[in-house]
Amino acid sequence: MHLVTQRSFGGPEVLEPAAADRPRPLLNEVLVRVRAAGVNPIDAHVRSGTIPLLGPPPFVVGWDVSGVVEEVAPGVTRFAVGDEVFGMPLMPRAAGGYAEYVTAPSRQLARKPASLDHPHAAALPLAGLTAWQALVDAAGVGAGQRVLVHAGGGGVGHLALQMARARGAEVLTTASAAKADFVRALGAAEVIDYRGMDFADAARDVDVVLDTVGGDTALRSLDVLRPGGTLVTIVEMRNAELARAAADRGLRCLGVTAEPDHVGLAALADLADSGALRVHLAHTLPLSDAARAHRLIESGSTMGKVVLIP
Known part of the structure; x- marks a missing residue:
């Protein structure tokens, strides 16, 4: 699969396209084909090393994802293959969201809001x-x-x-x-x-x-x-x-710092589907433009969210 990784701390230029084997879900996890990945300020802090959540590089940043379940491991009862889901899995541990596939505990995901496409849904979790x-x-x-x-x-x-x-x-x-x-x-x-x-x-x-x-x-x-x-x-x-x-x-x-919570995600989905919550996308970029996405969020002038499309 394609992903974006980094081999050192630094500015947006350290983000580089790479390839890796598709991950396999453990017990109680699902494999998600990522259709969109949200970009957040914490991603940039981790990338630069100012908030070293993931230890030293190499690693893949990113937590917000929206996509489709492609594999279900034993123990999962909430989802089936083909379900559309969104979430912020594993925070503050590595989720590897800037990639074509991620694995996640099923109870850290929720069904994607029916009224939102994947880019808007990926902008919502964190x-x-x-x-x-x-x-x-x-x-x-x-x-x-x-x-x-x-x-x-x-x-x-x-x-x-x-x-x-x-x-x-x-x-x-x-x-x-x-x-x-x-x-x-x-x-x-x-x-x-x-x-x-x-x-x-x-x-x-x-x-x-x-x-x-x-x-x-x-x-x-x-x-x-x-x-x-x-x-x-x-x-x-x-x-x-x-x-x-x-x-x-x-x-x-x-x-307060956000933690994975499928109950909270479901509440957000209900608000979005009722029309009470609009997600504003400032920029939607290809995954290969992750460095540009980080420059945008670090500018401090972006209205709303930035999303990457694998």
Whole structure:
């Protein structure tokens, strides 16, 4: 099969096409013919070595996949050959998503949303599960709340603001002026141009903040929360100073990183099929253009997601 690998840490140029034997599924696993693979910021961090999840190269990055089941190992009862599935298997261990085939535990996959093609479905798992586990599982966002989503035009942000709105919350978001119309169309009631104003002056009485930026943005987000409010961060999970600052003010600070979850995937599929969740694809590229895909996501200006097609 064709795949994209790397033999050293470095910039996008270290990603190179290669060939390897097709993997074989173990007990309780399925073999999936990948029709599309999502590209996420974590892929670039692993590639560069700034977040060395997979140890030293060589390895194949990528977790988000959508495809068709081609082989079912003993122990699998959820899927049959020919089923269309999507997911984010094995995170944070290697899934090898930038390839024509992957193997995955069956309970880390779900049936692909019927309303989405494979590229849109492949763009959903990691960003969607991050948003779902942060807003729903951790913060319990519900009707009548005010929710601030930082970077609402990004991969996680554009899904998170739709989820919060679907659960009846009023959604505020930070975004550049160039992305303002985009996030409004997705349901943001108020858009704060972070380049032209301080979000801490513009937002008040917020129940939940989803921090996708980190650093000073995470710390200053405490200023906009109501008493008893919740900051959920997907960046500053290990920041003890931030946690103490929140506790001193009577606020909750929760660190969330996405983990494989077929229940959460099924919830995302239901939202997509109901029309409450739109996945925006900024770029769809061939697998051989993985280096270009990484340059795009590292630019910081991409609206939505980038997907590779094997």
